[in-house]
Every structure is written in structure tokens, then in C-alpha cells.
Amino acid sequence: MTPDQFRDAGRQTIDWIARYLEEIERYPVLARVAPGEIRRRLAERPPDQGQPFEAILRDLDDVILPGITHWQSPNFFAYFPANASPAAVLGDLVSAGLGVQGMLWATSPACTELETHVLDWLVDMLGLPARFKSSGSGGGVIQDTASSASLCALLAARERATGFRTNDAGVDRVLTAYTSTQAHSSLEKAAGVAGVGRRNVRLIDVDAAQAMRPDALERAIAEDRRAGRTPFFVCATVGTTSSTAIDPVPAIAEICRRESVWLHVDAAHAGSAALCPELRWIHAGVEHADSYCFNPHKWMLTNFDCDCFYVADRGGLIATFSVTPEYLRNPATESGAVFDYRDWHVPLGRRFRALKLWFVIRHYGVEGLRAHIRRHVGLAQEFAGWVAADDRFELAAPVPLNLVCFRHVAGDETNQRLLDDLNASGRLYLTHTRLGGRLVLRLAIGGTYTERRHVETAWQLIRKQA
Amino acid sequence: MTPDQFRDAGRQTIDWIARYLEEIERYPVLARVAPGEIRRRLAERPPDQGQPFEAILRDLDDVILPGITHWQSPNFFAYFPANASPAAVLGDLVSAGLGVQGMLWATSPACTELETHVLDWLVDMLGLPARFKSSGSGGGVIQDTASSASLCALLAARERATGFRTNDAGVDRVLTAYTSTQAHSSLEKAAGVAGVGRRNVRLIDVDAAQAMRPDALERAIAEDRRAGRTPFFVCATVGTTSSTAIDPVPAIAEICRRESVWLHVDAAHAGSAALCPELRWIHAGVEHADSYCFNPHKWMLTNFDCDCFYVADRGGLIATFSVTPEYLRNPATESGAVFDYRDWHVPLGRRFRALKLWFVIRHYGVEGLRAHIRRHVGLAQEFAGWVAADDRFELAAPVPLNLVCFRHVAGDETNQRLLDDLNASGRLYLTHTRLGGRLVLRLAIGGTYTERRHVETAWQLIRKQA
Numbered sequence: 051m052t053p054d055q056f057r058d059a060g061r062q063t064i065d066w067i068a069r070y071l072e073e074i075e076r077y078p079v080l081a082r083v084a085p086g087e088i089r090r091r092l093a094e095r096p097p098d099q100g101q102p103f104e105a106i107l108r109d110l111d112d113v114i115l116p117g118i119t120h121w122q123s124p125n126f127f128a129y130f131p132a133n134a135s136p137a138a139v140l141g142d143l144v145s146a147g148l149g150v151q152g153m154l155w156a157t158s159p160a161c162t163e164l165e166t167h168v169l170d171w172l173v174d175m176l177g178l179p180a181r182f183k184s185s186g187s188g189g190g191v192i193q194d195t196a197s198s199a200s201l202c203a204l205l206a207a208r209e210r211a212t213g214f215r216t217n218d219a220g221v222d223r224v225l226t227a228y229t230s231t232q233a234h235s236s237l238e239k240a241a242g243v244a245g246v247g248r249r250n251v252r253l254i255d256v257d258a259a260q261a262m263r264p265d266a267l268e269r270a271i272a273e274d275r276r277a278g279r280t281p282f283f284v285c286a287t288v289g290t291t292s293s294t295a296i297d298p299v300p301a302i303a304e305i306c307r308r309e310s311v312w313l314h315v316d317a318a319h320a321g322s323a324a325l326c327p328e329l330r331w332i333h334a335g336v337e338h339a340d341s342y343c344f345n346p347h348k349w350m351l352t353n354f355d356c357d358c359f360y361v362a363d364r365g366g367l368i369a370t371f372s373v374t375p376e377y378l379r380n381p382a383t384e385s386g387a388v389f390d391y392r393d394w395h396v397p398l399g400r401r402f403r404a405l406k407l408w409f410v411i412r413h414y415g416v417e418g419l420r421a422h423i424r425r426h427v428g429l430a431q432e433f434a435g436w437v438a439a440d441d442r443f444e445l446a447a448p449v450p451l452n453l454v455c456f457r458h459v460a461g462d463e464t465n466q467r468l469l470d471d472l473n474a475s476g477r478l479y480l481t482h483t484r485l486g487g488r489l490v491l492r493l494a495i496g497g498t499y500t501e502r503r504h505v506e507t508a509w510q511l512i513r514k515q516a
Numbered sequence: 517m518t519p520d521q522f523r524d525a526g527r528q529t530i531d532w533i534a535r536y537l538e539e540i541e542r543y544p545v546l547a548r549v550a551p552g553e554i555r556r557r558l559a560e561r562p563p564d565q566g567q568p569f570e571a572i573l574r575d576l577d578d579v580i581l582p583g584i585t586h587w588q589s590p591n592f593f594a595y596f597p598a599n600a601s602p603a604a605v606l607g608d609l610v611s612a613g614l615g616v617q618g619m620l621w622a623t624s625p626a627c628t629e630l631e632t633h634v635l636d637w638l639v640d641m642l643g644l645p646a647r648f649k650s651s652g653s654g655g656g657v658i659q660d661t662a663s664s665a666s667l668c669a670l671l672a673a674r675e676r677a678t679g680f681r682t683n684d685a686g687v688d689r690v691l692t693a694y695t696s697t698q699a700h701s702s703l704e705k706a707a708g709v710a711g712v713g714r715r716n717v718r719l720i721d722v723d724a725a726q727a728m729r730p731d732a733l734e735r736a737i738a739e740d741r742r743a744g745r746t747p748f749f750v751c752a753t754v755g756t757t758s759s760t761a762i763d764p765v766p767a768i769a770e771i772c773r774r775e776s777v778w779l780h781v782d783a784a785h786a787g788s789a790a791l792c793p794e795l796r797w798i799h800a801g802v803e804h805a806d807s808y809c810f811n812p813h814k815w816m817l818t819n820f821d822c823d824c825f826y827v828a829d830r831g832g833l834i835a836t837f838s839v840t841p842e843y844l845r846n847p848a849t850e851s852g853a854v855f856d857y858r859d860w861h862v863p864l865g866r867r868f869r870a871l872k873l874w875f876v877i878r879h880y881g882v883e884g885l886r887a888h889i890r891r892h893v894g895l896a897q898e899f900a901g902w903v904a905a906d907d908r909f910e911l912a913a914p915v916p917l918n919l920v921c922f923r924h925v926a927g928d929e930t931n932q933r934l935l936d937d938l939n940a941s942g943r944l945y946l947t948h949t950r951l952g953g954r955l956v957l958r959l960a961i962g963g964t965y966t967e968r969r970h971v972e973t974a975w976q977l978i979r980k981q982a
Contacts, residue, residue: 051602051879053534060530063606067613068519068526081625085853088629096637100881103603106874110610114871117626122615129623129843132865134615136517137569140529144576146608146819147533149588149600157595159547160583163554171562194660195863205709220713221687235841236864242836243671243862245711247686291843347865353612354867370708373701377595377757377949377958387551396709396862397661398702399598399813401820405580408572413517415566483843492843 059103066107067139070115071499074123078476081119088117119479124499127508128481130291130319130453131496134353141409142353145402152400155388156380162389165192165404168411169358175416176324176344179337182360184389189364191394192356192403196318197236199343199359202367202395204240204283206341207312209370211282217370221245226274227283228252230262230297232290234316250279259448260295260485262286268305283312286339288332289320292483292492293447293455296320299335307338315339318357322349323427323451326420332450349426349452349496350419352410356403359394368393422498426452429505430495436509442516446490453494455485458516462489471515478508525569532573533605536581537965540589544942547585554583585945590965593974594947596757596785596919597962600819607875608819611868618866621854622846628855631658631870634877635824641882642790642810645803648826650855655830657860658822658869662784663702665809665825668833668861670706670749672807673778675836677748683836687711692740694718695751696728698758700782703751716745725914726761726951728752734771749778752805754798755786758949758958759913759921762786765801773804781805784823788815789893789917792886798916815892815918815962816885818876822869825860834859888964892918895971896961902975908982912956920959921951924982928955937981944974 051059091113121132152161169190170183182188193199208216208225216222225246229237231253238248252274255266271281284306286297299315306313315336321344323329336342343359346352361367372393374383382388392398411419430452437443437456447455458464469482469491483490495505517525557579587598618627635656636649648654659665674682674691682688691712695703697719704714718740721732737747750772752763765781772779781802787810789795802808809825812818827833838859840849848854858864877885896918903909903922913921924930931948935957939945949956961971 053538056537056602056605057530057534059602059606060534060609061527063609064523064526064530067610068523070613071522072519080622083625085621085625085848085851086629088626089633092630092633096641096877097881098883100884101878103606103879106878114626114630117624117629118614118616119622119624121617121624129617132615132617134612136522136525139522139609139612139615140525140569142612143526143529143605143609144533146600146605147536148584149598149605149819150584151587151595151598151820155551156547156585158583158585158587159549159551160554160580163552163583164558164580167555167558175562195865197864198862201709201862208711216711216713217708218714220690220716221711224686235839235844239837239839239862242683243667244709245674245682245687247682248684248839250686291841353615354617354865355863371705373705373714375701375757377947378701382551385551396664396667396705397821398663399661399820411562412567412572413569415563417564418566481843 062103062107066110071122074120075125077115077120079120079123079125079479080473080476081117082476083117088113122498124497124501124504125478125508126497127493127495128479130348130494132347132354133349133351133496133498135351135410135498137409137413138352138406141406145405148402150402152402153392153398154378154380154383154390156382161402161404162391164408165391166389168404168407171411172358176321177330177333178342178360181362182342187364188360188362189389190358190360191391193359193395194355194357196234196316196343196345196357197239198395199357200236200285200314200316201240201243202359203312203314203341204244206361206367206370207283208244208246210312210366211280214369224250224279226250226252226279226281228254228267228270228281229285230254230256230287232256232260232292232295233285233287234291237285256295260290260293262297262302264298264301264305267302271305271309281309281311283314285314285316288315288317289451293485294320294451294453295447296332296450303335303338312340313338315342317342317344319345319348320451322346323423325416326423346407350410351414351422351498352406356407371395426495429502430454433493433495433505433509440513446485452496453492455483455490455492457488457490465489465491468515472511475511477511528569528573532576537588540586541591543581543586545586545589545591545945546939546942547583548942549583554579588964590963590967590970591944591974592963593959593961594945596814596960598813598820599815599817599962599964601817601876601964603875603879604817604819604872607872611871614868616868618868619858619864620844620846620849620856622848624868627868627870628857630874631857632855634870634873637877638824642787643796643799644808644826647828648808653830654826654828655855656824656826657857659825659861660821660823662700662782662809662811662823663705664861665823666702666751666780666782667706667709668825669780669807670710672827672833672836673749674710674712676778676832677746680835690716690745692716692718692745692747693749694720694733694736694747696720696722696753696763698722698726698756698761699751699753700757722761726756726759728763728768730764730767730771733768737771737775737777747775747777749780751780751782754781754783755917759951760786760917760919761913762798762916769801769804778806779804781808783808783810785811785814786917788812789889791882792889812873816876817880817888817964818872822873837861892961895968896920899959899961899971899975906979912951918961921956923954923956931955931957934981938977941977943977
């Protein structure tokens with residue numbers, strides 16, 4: 051493909067995406083295919099000779115779209131959003147076009163420096179503590195997901211707690227980690243990966259608002275200490291996956307300080323809310339955290355993957371991951387004057403993901419991003435009001451931000467049927483969770499294109515179906 | 517940004533990339549900036565209000581390009597290639613435009629099924645064993661990098677060796693892993709991450725061709741067994757990073773079988789060569805491997821990230837990673853009829869990366885991809901001939917594929933100066949390694965746009981500089 055053919059094929063592709071976004075509300079939000087149905091539409095064997103670009107684009111409509119669950123639909127209210135935006139898509143396109151590797155500063159200095167710079171911007175934009183900035187002893191790095199960020203935090207904590215010996219010698223004692231019963235499953239996964247063991251993750255009780263109970267945390271740590279185990283890591287959640295519950299980070303941080311235990315704060319979804327000064331209360335206590343992450347790929351208009359992971363002591367993180375074989379040695383690295391981001395996570399190679407963040411922040415401006423957050427939070431509060439005013443429904447958890455957990459008062463079976471029928475209608479997509487043992491419907495409002503009318507229609511559909 | 521504004525901004529972005537590719541040879545291949553120089557060009561604070569798209573694109577030229585090392589330049593001969601292509605870039609663009617999450621089959625069935633399908637295609641395209649196909653008990657999954665694939669393989673091996681108890685209970689014995697002194701540093705990194713310990717990775721001696729010595733492997737395993745340790749994992753390399761040495765996989769596999777040790781084959785760079793039947797000898801013995809990976813993002817015209825990771829027993833891999841909280845439960849998962857790829861690696865969320873592979877394979881066809889590989893291998897053989905024919909230079913390792921390791925006979929100092937001067941010229945970019953204690957220049961030929969004239973010019977520059 052010559053550059054001119056690329057221009058032509060590129061325009062067709064851009065047009066295809068624009069048309070997809072224009073028509074997105076026509077598709078059933080949740081894909082309606084059975085297992086194996088998409089594969090049966092695909093050619094059994096790869097072609098020997100190249101095919102026309104037009105034929106490939108046509109198959110997007112004929113073969114791929116029927117198997118797509120439309121995450122960018124304004125009627126997608128499931129899980130947490132993954133709200134991309136045109137600016138992010140084009141920033142990512144430039145990254146693909148440049149095709150550089152950012153494993154070392156030297157392999158493309160702009161890739162590293164823009165990342166450091168934009169992640170420092172975000173510290174200010176979210177009102178995060180200065181200790182997470184690169185100008186001091188901390189710093190930020192883009193990870194693919196909050197699961198990977200949790201793993202990195204847990205590993206750095208494991209090393210700090212064992213005098214940086216485990217990495218070299220292997221796990222040689224029982225290390226215990228703590229998070230709430232409502233925390234994300236990535237914590238257990240990380241403990242398994244790190245050789246700490248899933249059973250050594252204590253799932254701490256929550257209060258009526260689904261937030262971690264500091265007294266229960268304190269008792270669990272004490273019990274492990276008495277038994278000769280080594281408490282090393284606490285993960286507090288700002289905005290749990292089930293219900294956006296917010297753990298009491300100030301009290302948890304005080305315990306971590308006293309016990310010399312690493313504190314990681316996972317704000318994967320909720321963190322973006324702190325763009326708005328009036329919502330920064332969610333980050334109370336984060337100034338005492340050893341690490342923190344939030345995902346612009348969830349609620350800051352930046353397409354996946356983009357998790358921003360911060361540490362207060364980058365030296366400890368780097369010491370956890372650094373290995374330098376001869377073929378990666380270079381003067382810039384040896385000068386110590388640069389960051390080599392390959393030492394901040396598991397993968398070696400890395401894309402130029404800071405570009406899409408830079409495009410998003412510049413295209414929308416801080417005020418533009420705040421407007422999106424405020425719209426989503428406002429709509430969720432309004433929806434919660436509608437639920438509260440309808441006798442057939444009840445709110446199942448507080449609604450601090452943009453997720454409404456609610457249920458029909460008639461019990462689990464009714465809620466399950468309601469959920470299945472709504473999703474089968476194709477007109478919206480909700481998911482569920484369990485709170486206090488009971489089935490709960492979740493409506494998360496965070497779509498780039500979600501307006502009041504979509505939320506209103508969703509509520510009408512829910513009431514009608516009920 | 518409305519869909520029409522996206523059309524307009526998208527065309528500008530496509531044009532920007534096309535022009536970049538047209539003009540790429542004008543830029544110095546290796547960026548010429550000092551640490552901090554790019555950051556100083558960036559706005560100190562993020563903008564409050566959104567900025568025009570044109571201003572952002574303009575800054576790509578003014579601020580970003582000076583800090584780019586041009587991996588897509590036909591004069592880039594450093595590291596291993598990361599050879600993107602227009603078809604891949606556009607496939608990735610569609611993925612960004614759709615913005616779906618492929619963590620579960622249910623969250624976008626096409627994302628999972630196209631991935632399974634294309635990875636099955638690749639088994640046939642590379643002549644890999646049928647045990648890696650999804651139709652049997654194996655299967656393939658896209659990982660970000662070979663580092664992550666190594667980690668996944670090592671973890672699945674750790675679990676198999678300990679009856680799937682370590683994940684739950686933590687590391688409770690000394691587990692030992694084996695790879696050659698020439699293997700990629702990701703192995704040591706993975707052993708640290710997994711709690712096995714870097715010191716429990718035995719770096720096995722190599723022969724004169726830099727390939728692992730099976731007799732030394734056998735002795736190391738026996739010694740560890742005698743000392744009461746648990747050998748659990750061997751990583752053989754097909755195409756080492758330093759010199760594309762190819763470990764004797766058949767002999768290694770026989771030892772692994774006898775010792776009941778997991779065999780992972782890392783063909784990150786070289787694997788793509790097997791697209792050509794005449795080069796499939798590189799995969800001798802892979803039919804006995806428990807896992808295997810290669811990176812289309814290195815040498816198969818697919819932009820980063822895209823590592824294809826295969827296992828013979830997907831059940832063991834899934835058992836290593838699976839955690840299912842309530843909010844991810846769904847009927848398709850519970851039916852057992854689908855793959856949920858989040859259980860095949862560390863991250864939960866995942867992009868629709870199979871699209872770019874599908875675009876590449878269909879756009880070029882198998883024959884088109886083979887033509888690229890053959891061109892690169894042919895050019896490298898030719899270059900090796902020129903080196904061998906010049907008294908001032910010598911080949912430093914065999915040249916099985918597209919990497920030439922060579923040096924000036926005058927010794928390390930001369931080679932270092934030669935390397936520095938060549939890279940400072942901006943006209944090409946080489947990197948180095950050490951083989952047998954001596955500094956060696958590496959010239960890797962794999963650029964999408966690298967033609968004979970670029971390699972000829974490189975050789976002229978090298979001779980002139982010498």
C-alpha cells in the first residue's frame with residue numbers, strides 16, 4: 051500500500067467509523083449471536099493472495115458487527131463505561147502510524163517525555179498529591195489496565211516489605227494482603243501471580259455503604275502479626291466495581307502508616323470524577339498512599355487501554371522490575387537522567403499511549419472534560435431520584451457518582467427476569483451484581499454520547515418491563 | 517466532535533500519517549534530543565478550554581517529531597524491527613473506533629471469535645502443531661508482548677508443577693527454571709514477578725553458535741533435583757535477541773519430557789519466518805512444547821502490540837488465571853461453550869487486537885507476507901556476504917535469518933566509535949550486543965519499506981565510516 055493508497059483506504063476507514071457512530075443506536079446494544087456464530091461466517095482458511103481493501107471493510111458490516119456489543123452506544127449502561135472519543139481515536143491512530151517503541155527513553159524520547167508530562171498534568175487536574183509527580187521522588191506511568199497496576203503495586207510492596215530480596219530469592223515467608231470484600235477480583239489474581247497466594251488476601255468486611263471497615267482491617271492485620279505472618283499490602287478502593295463504594299482512605303492510611311504496610315488506592319473508574327473540584331472529596335487520604343491508579347479509558351473519553359498508575363517512590367518500583375541486558379544498554383539510561391518505562395511494569399515493549407491522552411486533554415480542555423463528568427453524575431442522580439420515587443423499586447446502595455444500583459422490590463427472580471428481558475430487547479444494556487446477598491441491577495452512566503433522553507428512555511423501558 | 521467533524525479531523529490525521537511516511541527518510545533515524553528537551557516544548561499546564569484540532573496536529577511536527585526515533589524508517593536496522601503496515605494501522609483504527617472490551621465472550625463475541633479464528637489460521641500459516649489449535653485441547657491468545665507471554669507460561673508451569681496449589685497458597689518450595697545465557701531478560705523478570713526468584717533461573721551455557729547446550733541443561737536439572745529443588749520450566753529460544761541463535765528444541769524437548777518439565781518456546785522475532793515453508797526448520801521440536809509465542813508486531817507487518825501465545829493445554833492456563841466475581845458472571849461463561857480471554861492473562865480488559873491481524877492477513881495474503889520475509893532474509897544474506905568479503909570486518913555469529921552480527925576486526929573501541937558515528941549521522945540506526953565478551957554490531961533487516969538500496973547505502977556508510 052503506497053502512501054496514496056493509504057490515504058484512500060484511510061478515508062474509507064474514517065468514513066466507516068463515522069457512519070458506525072451515526073448509526074450506532076440502530077443496533078441491539080448487546081450482541082445477539084450464539085457461541086460459534088461469528089466464526090462460522092469467517093473464511094475457513096486464510097487467503098493466499100491479498101484481497102481488496104473494500105472487501106475487508108464490507109466484511110466489518112456483514113461479519114463483525116453482528117457480533118459486537120456496542121460499548122460506545124449511548125444506551126450502554128453495563129459494567130463501567132469504556133468511553134472513547136474521536137480525539138482519542140485519532141491520537142491513537144497517530145501512535146499506530148508512528149509505530150515507535152517506548153521501552154527506553156532512547157528508543158523515542160518524545161514517547162517517554164510526553165507520558166511523564168501528561169501524567170504530571172493529570173496529578174494537578176485531579177488534585178492528586180504532589181508526591182506522585184515526577185519532579186519529586188514519585189511519578190506516573192501508563193499501564194494497560196488497573197489489574198496490571200494492582201499487580202505492580204503489590205510487587206513493589208512485596209519487595210519493600212522483604213528488603214528487596216523476594217524478587218531475587220523467591221517468596222520465603224507468608225505475606226498477607228488486605229482489601230475489602232467489595233474490591234476488584236484483580237487483587238486475588240495479582241496475589242496468585244506474585245507467588246503470595248490468593249488465600250493470603252484477607253477480604254475485609256464492609257459497612258452498610260459497602261465501604262471497608264477500618265476496625266476490621268486493624269484486627270485482621272493484628273491477627274496475622276500474632277500468627278507470625280507478614281502483612282505487607284492494603285488495597286483501598288475509591289469506587290468499587292459493584293456499587294462505587296468509597297473506602298475510608300484516611301482511616302485506612304493511618305493504619306497502614308502505623309503498621310508500615312504499603313497502601314495502594316484503586317480508583318480505576320471513579321478517579322476521573324476528581325477532575326471536578328466539587329467531587330475531589332473522593333480522594334481524601336490519597337495523599338498518604340504509596341500508589342494510586344485511575345483509568346482514563348473508563349470515564350475520561352480515552353480509548354482503551356490507558357490506566358494511569360502513580361507511585362510515591364519510583365525508585366522502589368524500578369528496583370522491582372529492572373533488568374538490563376547488554377542489548378538494551380545505552381548512554382541515556384546510564385546517565386540516570388531519563389526514565390526507561392520498561393522498568394515500571396511487566397512488558398518490555400510499549401506503545402505511544404500518551405498521545406491519545408494529550409489529544410483528549412487538548413481537544414476538550416479541562417473544562418470540557420469536567421462538563422462530561424458533571425453531565426453523567428447529574429443524570430445518575432436524577433435517575434436515582436426516579437427510582438426512589440417509584441414504589442416498585444428501591445435503591446440498593448448510595449449513589450455517590452454515576453452508578454445507580456437498584457432493584458425491583460419483588461425479589462431476585464423478578465430482577466433477573468427484568469434484566470434478561472431488558473437486555474434481550476436490544477434497546478439498552480445493564481449488568482448486575484449482588485449486594486448483601488441480593489441481586490441488584492446496575493445502571494452506569496458514562497457514555498460519551500449518552501444524553502438525558504437516553505437515560506429517560508431507559509427508565510421508561512425499565513418501568514414498562516416491570 | 518460530531519461524526520462530520522470526525523470525518524474532517526480523521527482525514528487530516530490520515531494525511532498527516534501518509535505525509536510522515538512519504539518524508540520519513542528525511543529525518544535522522546535516531547532522535548537527536550537531550551533529556552528534557554521535548555518536555556520543555558510542552559505547555560506547562562493543560563488548557564482549560566479545548567483547542568483546535570489543527571493546532572494539535574501542528575504540534576506533532578513541531579514538538580513530537582524531533583523526539584521520535586523512526587522505527588518505520590527503511591534505514592532503521594536496530595534491535596528487532598517493529599514493522600507496522602498501513603493495513604494494520606487501519607485495522608487498529610477500526611478497533612479504536614468500535615471501542616469494545618473483549619474481556620468476556622459476552623462483552624463482544626466477535627472480538628473473541630475472530631481472535632480464536634485468526635490464531636488458528638496462524639497455526640497453519642506457520643506450520644505449527646495442531647495441538648495449539650482451539651479445536652483440540654489447546655488454543656491461542658493475543659498478549660501484549662513476549663515478556664507477558666513468558667510470564668503466563670511460567671505461571672501455568674508453576675501451577676502444573678505444584679498441583680495448582682501455589683496460586684492459592686503461595687510459593688512454598690524452591691522452584692527452578694532454565695533458559696540459555698542468550699535468552700531474553702524477560703525470563704528473569706518473570707521469575708521475579710512470579711515469586712520464584714531470579715536466582716532460581718539457571719542460565720545454561722551455549723555452544724559456539726550461541727545455542728543452548730542440552731547436555732548442560734540436563735546437568736543443571738539433575739543438580740537441582742539432587743539438592744531437593746523442583747525444576748519446573750524450560751524456555752528455549754528460537755532466534756535469540758542478541759544473534760537469532762536457535763536452541764536445539766528437539767533435544768531440549770526430550771529432556772523436558774523425561775523430567776516432566778514445562779517447555780516454552782520463545783520465537784518472538786523469528787517465528788514469522790515460518791510463514792515460508794523453506795524456513796520452517798526453525799520450528800523443529802516445537803510439536804513437543806507446552807507453550808509457544810511469536811510476535812506479529814515484530815516481523816509480520818502488524819503494529820504493536822500483538823504477541824501470539826499458544827498453549828497445548830488451555831485448561832491449565834485458564835485454571836491459573838481464572839477468578840469470577842459476581843459482576844462478571846453471565847450465561848455464556850457458565851455454559852462452558854465460549855472462551856473468556858481475560859482468563860488467559862493478567863489484564864482483565866482487552867482491546868479488539870485480532871482486527872489488525874485479520875486486516876494484515878487478508879490485505880497481503882499468505883503469499884504477500886512470505887514475499888516480505890523472503891526479501892528481508894535475502895537482503896541479510898547478501899549483507900553478510902559483503903561483510904565476509906571485506907578484510908576489515910568479520911561475521912560474529914551465524915546468520916540464519918534477517919539479523920547480521922558483525923564487527924570491525926580492530927576491536928571493541930573501534931566498533932564502539934563506528935557505532936556511535938554511524939548513529940550520529942542520522943542516516944541509519946544500528947544497535948549492539950556482546951558475544952563471547954566482545955562488542956558486536958547488529959544489523960536487523962525487517963522494515964516494511966526497507967529495500968535493497970537502503971541496505972546497500974548502509975553498507976557504503978559503514979565502510980566509509982570504518
